[in-house]
Amino acid sequence: MTPDEMNCQILKTDPQGIGKAGQLILGGKVVAFPTETFYGLGADILDAQALQKIFRIKGREENKPLLLLVADRIWLPGLVKRISPRAERLMERFWPGPLTLVFEAGPHLSPILTANTGKVGLRISSHPVARALVQTVGRAITATSANVSGQPSISLAGEVFQVLGRKIDALLDGGKTAGGCGSTVVDVSDVSPKIIRPGAIPQAELAPFLRG
Secondary structure, rough: OOHHHHEEEEOOOHHHHHHHHHHHHOOOOEEEEOOOOOEEEEOOOOOHHHHHHHHHHHOOOOOOOOOOOOOOOOOOOOOOOOOHHHHHHHHHHHOOEEEEEEEOOOOOOOHHHHOOEEEEEEEOOHHHHHHHHHHOOOEEOOOOOOOOOOOOOOHHHHHHHHHHHOOOOOEEEOEEEOOOOEEEEOOOOOOEEEEEEOOOOOHHHHHHOOOO
């Protein structure tokens, strides 16, 4: 690829690189970054154009919501309407980590994020680069997988660049991520939580927190 074809900045995962990535996200750009499972795509949740760009990058249907990363549980008010006691227990046990909890969305969240479902998926990543990036931005960012919709998730920085390098604005090169399964997704918006996507956290570990 020639320099003229390279639209994507490759950033180190040091404080300077993470700081630059945060500035890009706050400037309306889309940045790929490592998580504890695969690479994700980060955009500012308050920037509608950046959110729409993610759908174009992935070739993703707009009726699919975008999951979000937060840096701390104290960020949830405003993003979600309420937090049930079961949701509290799940967060206490499995956050930070590969557990996405689906809440009833707060009234001010963009329908682009929720895909007009009225729900939003949130988690705190246990990957130090992902957490530092969210903290640098200062508010929730998207974390949908850095791939083309329908294709396998990507755990190698080089592959992210090969597949999406002409479409994204920057890549935080964290090398190879752990891969395996993506985050487990549990809907906690109702009185009876339920697993809606199996993933990195086995059902047996979650079961005691979903009943009773």
